[in-house]
Amino acid sequence: MSSSTPAAPITGAAPSSLCAREPHVPAERLVAEMVPPPRFDSVRFSTYIPDPNQPSQTEAVQVLETFAAGLGGAHATGAGRRGFFGFGRAAKAPKAPSGPRGVYLDGGYGVGKTHLLASLWHATPAAPELKAFGTFVELTNLVGALGFQQTVKTLSGHRLLCIDEFELDDPGDTVLVSTLLGKLVEAGVALAATSNTLPGKLGEGRFAAADFLREIQGLSAHFRTLRIDGEDYRHRGLPEAPAPYADEQVTRAAHATEGASLDAFPELLAHLAKVHPSRYGALTDGVKAVCLTGVVPVPDQSTALRLVVLADRLYDREVPVLASGVPFDELFSEEMLKGGYRKKYFRAISRLTALARDAKRLVR
Incomplete structure (x- = not known):
């Protein structure tokens, strides 16, 4: 039987969820x-x-x-x-x-x-x-x-x-x-x-x-x-982007950060398919930090292109992204990075890396 001290309960205000948002943009x-x-x-x-x-x-x-x-x-x-x-x-x-x-x-x-x-x-x-x-x-x-x-x-x-x-x-x-x-x-x-x-x-x-x-x-x-x-x-003379955090670290940071959102990455990808890309900016209205658990490589090209648009909107708005799972440079498959949309994917990796660096301050 383990004698290790149990983890302290997660406290703080419950973060919002991007998956719960379906914005209408006139x-x-x-x-x-x-x-x-x-x-x-x-x-x-x-x-x-x-x-x-x-x-x-x-x-x-x-x-x-x-x-x-x-x-x-x-x-x-x-x-x-x-x-x-x-x-x-x-x-x-x-x-x-x-x-x-x-x-x-x-x-x-x-x-x-x-x-x-x-x-x-x-x-x-x-x-x-x-x-x-x-x-x-x-x-x-x-x-x-x-x-x-x-x-x-x-x-x-x-x-x-x-x-x-x-x-x-x-x-x-x-x-x-x-x-x-x-x-x-x-x-x-x-x-x-x-x-x-x-x-x-x-x-x-x-x-x-x-x-x-x-x-x-x-x-x-x-x-x-x-x-x-x-x-x-974004990478000239700067340290490497931080490695992904543990799920618990991301969850604690989301609860401790005012205005943060918290979503499981696969669920967010599924939700993006239900929201027109023109509304991705509105999807992040008022969000001060995006926290994602369980980041995995995107499964297909359509999903990848939607994620690119979201990454652009988050970068435009300077919203830090804290994540667990695979590093952002493993989001897109080798086939995707060699295909016709490779420039979009490399841009998304570059921008998400910069936002991940910004998010380091959220982890205490």
């Missing part, structure tokens, strides 16, 4: 929330620290500062439309410009693309309601909520549309976004986007891209590409 909230997320609310060009060994980072800042300055003045329509990189030159006739109508930031994970995109949004001399910022998924969700024509009408009066994490995952999205951006360019809306994939390579490995080459090339024509080289700043 369309007007989707539009109103098209601003840089809390993590990037205070970033500016001046707070971006270029790697001295990567001159492309300094060049990107300089180009984007010029770009933002060129978006001042009256809304660019008709004869008054300005070319993206011919700032201040009024068009001689009300015809569409021949050059790119946008800038596209391409680079690996953690080189600061979203920081720069949000800085561009903040630096553009226009009222917040005349600028929109959202992820590619949020943009397609907006079309789903408002309808295509209403989305065009809503965004056509904007000075700037920033699209983060630009990725094309199926033919329908390819045609939809190509047509939408074409309409917005005609209306004089400036475009800026980030991705881990060059514009002409969007969709590769995901579907028969050759069958939709015209649409993909049409998207590419809207952008001038800026390549940003460098290593993932």
Whole structure:
């Protein structure tokens, strides 16, 4: 018979559960929330620290500062439309410009693309309601909520549309976004986007891209590409992410942390299938920390893609994630990490690792 001292009872307020939430998000909230997320609310060009060994980072800042300055003045329509990189030159006739109508930031994970995109949004001399910022998924969700024509009408009066994490995952999205951006360019809306994939390579490995080459090339024509080289700043000079904790440690931390949620990982994955990805942000409203027990590798691609969206929303909102089970770099199978969505999965691993590091302070 063991003489060890029994564990002390778990005390503290009962944490909430993400699985108990089924948020409803009205369309007007989707539009109103098209601003840089809390993590990037205070970033500016001046707070971006270029790697001295990567001159492309300094060049990107300089180009984007010029770009933002060129978006001042009256809304660019008709004869008054300005070319993206011919700032201040009024068009001689009300015809569409021949050059790119946008800038596209391409680079690996953690080189600061979203920081720069949000800085561009903040630096553009226009009222917040005349600028929109959202992820590619949020943009397609907006079309789903408002309808295509209403989305065009809503965004056509904007000075700037920033699209983060630009990725094309199926033919329908390819045609939809190509047509939408074409309409917005005609209306004089400036475009800026980030991705881990060059514009002409969007969709590769995901579907028969050759069958939709015209649409993909049409998207590419809207952008001038800026390549940003460098290593993932989230892991530059920082300690390794903490190893997963025991179930009891996670549970105790959830009870001891005000505003924390506590869920079994498999149950949360099942719940995500019942909630539209456009509502994942609302799913985390008011949550100060996410505690997960029994993390296991995700079972299939559909589940994995939903988890990517949740990871993005948690990262945007700076919500620490404390977990037991397998480490986050074992969430996705080797086959997934070699497939067409590999860049999304690596981004999710990078972001969840950063949030796991933030969660160390929750364990006492």
